[in-house]
Amino acid sequence: MEQKMLVTQALDQRDLLVKKICDKIRKASFTETKKHNEEKVMERRVTQKEFEKEARSSYQQIIDLIHWYDKVDQAILRSNAETIIETSYGAMSIANALALRSRLNCSNAYDSDSNFEGNLMMKLEEELNEKIRVMEQKNKGLQNTAETMRLSILGKDTKTKDETPLKVVDVYVQENTTELIDPLNVRKKINELNERRETILNELDTKIKVSNATTFVEIN
Known part of the structure; x- marks a missing residue:
């Protein structure tokens, strides 16, 4: 049966399916034990036939939910790959926009390595502070030396x-x-990089939300 829904609805349904599947797996029972001379299984205290029926039903429900989750997920991924938005980085698919947002937010599998702007800002800041510290230390030592020279010359x-x-x-x-x-x-460059990062993140958040709230997907 085909269903048509907004991407936002598909995302909500996908999240709900994750919870449902995990909950059903956690609560399901697929094997039991029973004494040969008793009709009911030991833990669930239902007949063997009833338990077997429950186990098959639970298993099938879980498989069906997983199958539906895959369909919803595929529809979302397909839409993300096909839907194009305009950004200050240029035209890109929602999939690209999500990947860029993830990278800028340092929330992907390569957090420390792919946070290029963040690492660059950190490098600029750390090096500038270190060079200022060295400069001030050297000049302080120079002033002490100069004062000693003055006292030596003048008394x-x-x-x-x-x-x-x-x-x-x-x-x-x-x-x-x-x-x-x-x-x-360097201070100016750090501010520029940070402002650019915040601007594109806000832009991506807005455009992704608008796209998801106006784009339909078909699931069958």
Whole structure:
């Protein structure tokens, strides 16, 4: 019997079927034990014929539900492959959109490896922070060295000394100051990557929901 329904309804039915199948498997009983001189099986306390009928019925119900689940799932997958949406990444099928959303959300089988944007942002952030730390540490050490040089040249009582030699210290500090080299403007790139990720995720969520709520599938 053919059924026509929206993708959203098919998704709900698929989720419900998972629960039903698992519940029936958990509750079903397919084997029993019985004393030769008794009519009823030991655990379920029904006759052997009744138990055999129940076991066959439970098994068939589970097989039928699995078969129907496969049909619903196939209809959803077929629709996802055939339905095209327009995104800022270009035109793509719902299947591609779902895969992209999964990757950006880091929710697939290759979480750590396929989270490219996340890994890139982390690399940029970690390296920038490390280089800033090194720069500040080096410059702090340089200032300490410069102060030692000043005291060595002038002594502690600077008011009575000639300050001309201090120019040597200033030149030394200027030439040895550590600078941050940031050709990409890393902070800006991190913000751009994050904004881009959030934008496409929101876009995909919206377009997938709209598509699922307006696209019909046929299940037979």
